[in-house]
Amino acid sequence: MIKVAHLPGEKQVIDQGLAYTNQIFAQIGLQSLSYQSDVAWAFFEYLEQNVKYREVILTGVINMPASLTWKNTRTLVFRAPASEFDQWRPCFDIIRSSIKFNWEWFLQEAQGQRERAEIIRKVYDECRRIDQEIMQKGQINREEIMNDNYLVLTEQEEYVNPHTGDIELDTDAYKYRWTTPDGDRYYTNREDENPNHFLHQSGYKRTEIRKRSSE
Numbered sequence: 001m002i003k004v005a006h007l008p009g010e011k012q013v014i015d016q017g018l019a020y021t022n023q024i025f026a027q028i029g030l031q032s033l034s035y036q037s038d039v040a041w042a043f044f045e046y047l048e049q050n051v052k053y054r055e056v057i058l059t060g061v062i063n064m065p066a067s068l069t070w071k072n073t074r075t076l077v078f079r080a081p082a083s084e085f086d087q088w089r090p091c092f093d094i095i096r097s098s099i100k101f102n103w104e105w106f107l108q109e110a111q112g113q114r115e116r117a118e119i120i121r122k123v124y125d126e127c128r129r130i131d132q133e134i135m136q137k138g139q140i141n142r143e144e145i146m147n148d149n150y151l152v153l154t155e156q157e158e159y160v161n162p163h164t165g166d167i168e169l170d171t172d173a174y175k176y177r178w179t180t181p182d183g184d185r186y187y188t189n190r191e192d193e194n195p196n197h198f199l200h201q202s203g204y205k206r207t208e209i210r211k212r213s214s215e
Contacts (some may be wrong), residue, residue, distance in 0.1 A: 003043040007058070010039040011109050020110075025066070026115040029126060033066040039074065045082055055079035066120050144212050162205040178204040182189060 006171065012038040022034040041058040059075040080088040151157060157172040163181045170177060174187035178195050178201040186195040195204045 001042065001044045005041060007039040007041060010058075010060060011037055014039065014062065014073065017113075019068060021113055021117045021120075023029070024121050028121055030066070035066075036063045037061065037073075052082040053079050054082040054085040066124075148212075156209040159207040160210050162207055167210055168207070177207045179207050180204055 001046070018037065019037045022031075025034045026033055037060055039058070039060040039167050041052075041056065045052060045054045045055050047053075049086040055077070056079070057075075057077050060073040061070060062073055063070045064131050078092045079085075147158075151172070155172055157178055159168050159170055160166075161179060170185075172185075175189045175192060176187070176193070178188075180201070181187075182203070186199075186204060188195075196202055
């Protein structure tokens, strides 16, 4: 190994291409998932079938934590027998500088980055919504449990007034509770017992127990 060095100029170019995606991460509060890059080159020599070669490798690496992966980019490799390397280097430079950029491909790649960033944003928005819903349901369940404990200790139950829709606390000593618009109440343990029949009234309605939020 003769030399290894970072290439900050190449890194800056790659970072400019990642700027849009990282901006989306910043907007949704996920800076820790931003894409990061690094670029370096290595210059080394080795023997192969008794021939001494000199080789140069340049590559960039992009870390993409949001996708749980990484990729290589801008990878260049060239070699020649060590004794001929300097002679071949101008040829390699010509080959490298003769690259023709396909701007249509770059535009499509930029559009693809925007689309992937939008997909990532939607996925994380949905994950955050689900997490929030789980937290809210957990809080509701805890509150319901505490409320039920209170009702058991005080021997009460919560009923929904069929005339007003209000939640009313009352004794849990009976299975069934009937009430009128004026507030008269009738209690019984018999499911088939309707006070309207033998009291010759029509205003009694059975009050149901309040349905729990966790149900």
